[in-house]
Amino acid sequence: MAIKLKEIANKEERLVAGHRFCAGCAEPILTRQILNAIDDPVVLSCATSCMEIATSIYPYSSWRVPWIHSAFENASSTIAGAEAMYRSLVRQGKIEDRGLKFIAFGGDGATYDIGLQWISGCFERGHKMMYVCFDNEAYMNTGIQRSSATPLGAHTTTSPAGTVIPGKQQWRKPLTEIFAAHHIPYVAQASPSRWRDLMNKAQKGVAADGPAFLNVIAPCPRGWRHEPEEAIELAKLAVETCYWPLYEVENGQWKLNFKPREKKPIIVWLERQGRFRHLFQPQFRHVIDEIQAKVDEEWERLLERCGEA
Amino acid sequence: MPKSKIRALDGAHAVAEAMRQINPDVVAAYPITPQTAIVQTFSNFVADGLVDTEFVAVESEHAAMSTCIGASAAGGRVMTATASAGLALMWEVVYVAASLHLPIVMPVVNRALSAPLNIHCDHSDSMGTRDAGWIQLYSENPQEAYDNVIQAVRIAERLLLPVMVMQDGFITGHGVERVDVLDDGTVKGFIGEYKPEHSLLDVDNPATYGTWDMYDFYFEHKRQQTDALSKALPAIVEVGEEYGELTGRKYGIFEAYGMDDAEMAIVVLSSSAGTARMVVRGLREKGVKIGLFKPRVFRPFPAKEFAEALADVKAVGVLDRSIVFGAMDGLGPGPLYLELCAALFAAGNTTTRVADYVFGLGGRDIIPAYVEQVAQDLAEIAETGEVKTPVSYLGLRE
Numbered sequence: 001m002a003i004k005l006k007e008i009a010n011k012e013e014r015l016v017a018g019h020r021f022c023a024g025c026a027e028p029i030l031t032r033q034i035l036n037a038i039d040d041p042v043v044l045s046c047a048t049s050c051m052e053i054a055t056s057i058y059p060y061s062s063w064r065v066p067w068i069h070s071a072f073e074n075a076s077s078t079i080a081g082a083e084a085m086y087r088s089l090v091r092q093g094k095i096e097d098r099g100l101k102f103i104a105f106g107g108d109g110a111t112y113d114i115g116l117q118w119i120s121g122c123f124e125r126g127h128k129m130m131y132v133c134f135d136n137e138a139y140m141n142t143g144i145q146r147s148s149a150t151p152l153g154a155h156t157t158t159s160p161a162g163t164v165i166p167g168k169q170q171w172r173k174p175l176t177e178i179f180a181a182h183h184i185p186y187v188a189q190a191s192p193s194r195w196r197d198l199m200n201k202a203q204k205g206v207a208a209d210g211p212a213f214l215n216v217i218a219p220c221p222r223g224w225r226h227e228p229e230e231a232i233e234l235a236k237l238a239v240e241t242c243y244w245p246l247y248e249v250e251n252g253q254w255k256l257n258f259k260p261r262e263k264k265p266i267i268v269w270l271e272r273q274g275r276f277r278h279l280f281q282p283q284f285r286h287v288i289d290e291i292q293a294k295v296d297e298e299w300e301r302l303l304e305r306c307g308e309a
Numbered sequence: 310m311p312k313s314k315i316r317a318l319d320g321a322h323a324v325a326e327a328m329r330q331i332n333p334d335v336v337a338a339y340p341i342t343p344q345t346a347i348v349q350t351f352s353n354f355v356a357d358g359l360v361d362t363e364f365v366a367v368e369s370e371h372a373a374m375s376t377c378i379g380a381s382a383a384g385g386r387v388m389t390a391t392a393s394a395g396l397a398l399m400w401e402v403v404y405v406a407a408s409l410h411l412p413i414v415m416p417v418v419n420r421a422l423s424a425p426l427n428i429h430c431d432h433s434d435s436m437g438t439r440d441a442g443w444i445q446l447y448s449e450n451p452q453e454a455y456d457n458v459i460q461a462v463r464i465a466e467r468l469l470l471p472v473m474v475m476q477d478g479f480i481t482g483h484g485v486e487r488v489d490v491l492d493d494g495t496v497k498g499f500i501g502e503y504k505p506e507h508s509l510l511d512v513d514n515p516a517t518y519g520t521w522d523m524y525d526f527y528f529e530h531k532r533q534q535t536d537a538l539s540k541a542l543p544a545i546v547e548v549g550e551e552y553g554e555l556t557g558r559k560y561g562i563f564e565a566y567g568m569d570d571a572e573m574a575i576v577v578l579s580s581s582a583g584t585a586r587m588v589v590r591g592l593r594e595k596g597v598k599i600g601l602f603k604p605r606v607f608r609p610f611p612a613k614e615f616a617e618a619l620a621d622v623k624a625v626g627v628l629d630r631s632i633v634f635g636a637m638d639g640l641g642p643g644p645l646y647l648e649l650c651a652a653l654f655a656a657g658n659t660t661t662r663v664a665d666y667v668f669g670l671g672g673r674d675i676i677p678a679y680v681e682q683v684a685q686d687l688a689e690i691a692e693t694g695e696v697k698t699p700v701s702y703l704g705l706r707e
């Protein structure tokens with residue numbers, strides 16, 4: 001359904017003000033965009049993460065919708081359990097079918113790393129649920145440790161930039177592709193900077209006849225070392241450098257949702273973030289070239305997959 | 310008496326049968342020997358349309374409990390079953406289930422923990438979760454496992470606490486015995502309808518579950534949890550009595566055999582109580598004042614009741630099927646012994662002497678001769694008032 005700015009601006013918020021996210025954090029922005037796009041009643045689960053601790057500090061809650069947190073790795077199974085119960089009770093005629101949508105939220109740590117198996121299991125079993133990864137490229141809640149979403153060269157507290165080793169030594173896991181390879185009805189990559197695209201994807205995700213996965217880039221001022229007002233700008237640059245391409249895989253069909261007229265060099269994104277500062281020292285500059293090469297390689301592969309090459 | 314049918318069932322099939330009759334709204338489970346027969350049998354019930362259950366065949370036990378948590382929070386009846394490594398793998402969320410006050414029922418078919426790998430019975434698995442906030446019931450045979458699982462539904466839903474129902478791996482789990490199976494309607498009537506107070510699916514009254522809880526409230530919440538457990542025994546007894554009226558099989562918090570005038574007692578959980586009872590019976594016939602004390606409830610630990618029941622006993626031999634590694638200077642006593650000693654001490658009992666006997670680890674058989682040996686020790690302890698060896702091992706090559 002078409003998204004009208006006026007309408008979404010007047011919708012009741014599901015994640016309300018008063019939460020304790022850091023200033024400039026992209027997590028609540030993208031969450032509100034997603035939840036605003038969905039008209040149906042929703043039930044949410046959330047992995048242990050910044051989102052969990054910023055929105056549910058007892059005795060307060062920022063959630064105007066049913067919400068559950070169980071542990072770090074199992075937001076997927078938790079919501080799958082709720083979804084299974086819903087299906088069971090509706091089938092048995094114990095409750096009425098009100099078109100509830102089941103959505104799990106997890107950070108990149110919860111999604112790329114510790115919770116991968118749980119999500120994979122839920123997707124294989126075909127639960128009607130959408131899993132949203134807010135990917136800020138590290139374990140931010142526990143103080144910026146590396147995850148398998150952290151890109152090459154980034155400084156984190158467990159992949160620190162030292163005098164010998166220039167930050168993280170590995171590239172990132174191609175998680176969106178991994179879930180696309182699960183052949184579930186809907187998989188997409190999105191950015192809060194292109195909100196209409198993200199909201200469309202949220203609508204498609206919950207409308208899918210089976211599991212859906214959204215991977216959303218979530219700039220983190222604390223972890224990425226940028227000013228709070230720059231989060232959306234950095235998300236935009238991630239898209240324009242093709243570091244974070246916007247695409248979707250709908251029932252097996254790969255589609256590129258945005259192709260920049262001019263692909264910006266990755267350096268314009270890197271230079272805005274303190275976590276890459278050390279790469280601009282002469283002895284580590286080669287890492288910037290390596291990052292560019294990785295971005296190019298992935299972009300080319302994506303273009304080919306989407307029939308855009 | 311309600312209609313029932315005598316069947317030849319092993320413990321695992323008896324529990325699967327109880328699950329069919331309970332007809333949970335959601336079951337999420339993962340196979341592990343010796344629990345596998347439960348999930349397999351239940352899968353057949355699902356495949357044949359004999360239950361309304363949404364069966365989620367998960368990819369791990371952690372996912373099983375995680376799914377149960379989501380499902381139970383969503384306001385319906387939920388069950389799983391596991392053993393050994395499976396229970397160990399789900400440990401993190403075993404706590405979450407209890408802490409969120411979710412009335413999940415989980416049969417556990419006791420099996421040793423690794424390493425070395427062993428599939429046979431001991432109680433290390435369930436004892437490893439004894440402090441997790443679940444109610445724990447131990448069953449001697451397939452009949453008790455069946456009866457306990459049915460009662461567990463009522464107990465859990467009444468107290469809003471999860472319940473584990475144990476039976477011994479292979480010995481009970483794979484041991485075919487006579488089981489009096491109630492008819493479906495009787496079970497349905499006994500467990501009644503589950504009407505949750507809160508549900509995650511209640512979108513009109515949205516609630517937040519599993520919050521971030523700091524030092525300003527966490528402590529109170531933990532206190533509330535202990536409080537809930539401290540009120541569990543009367544409910545367990547009431548449900549057991551009601552079940553007894555219905556079926557003729559009454560359940561309390563322990564079984565006492567030959568305890569009325571006993572000067573010595575053997576305390577043991579689960580299937581080994583059968584062996585111990587036989588030995589006690591023989592000794593009783595010879596005029597020895599010995600009894601058998603079989604706890605059914607281990608969590609909450611009925612300290613007052615147990616201390617009272619054993620108050621006049623001079624010598625108690627506890628048979629423990631697991632080790633609390635490092636406890637008591639590393640002597641390696643079992644949890645039943647430690648809890649019982651604490652109970653007697655707290656009751657001000659300075660006369661009852663207690664010795665612990667660790668036995669049966671990794672499925673090693675307990676034979677009557679071992680129990681007779683314990684009885685001999687107890688006679689000496691009763692006479693001298695002295696426990697020479699607080700912790701010994703039965704049937705072990707040293």
Ligand SMILES: Cc1ncc(C[n+]2csc(CCOP(=O)(O)OP(=O)(O)O)c2C)c(N)n1
Pocket residue numbers: 047048049050051072073106107108109110111136137138139140141142147
């Ligand atoms: C089993 C387990 N291991 C480790 C932790 C500690 N922990 C909590 S949140 C977290 C990192 C979360 O990172 P991510 O998923 O990326 O979300 P973010 O905080 O960045 O939003 C970690 C390591 C935990 N809670 N549970």
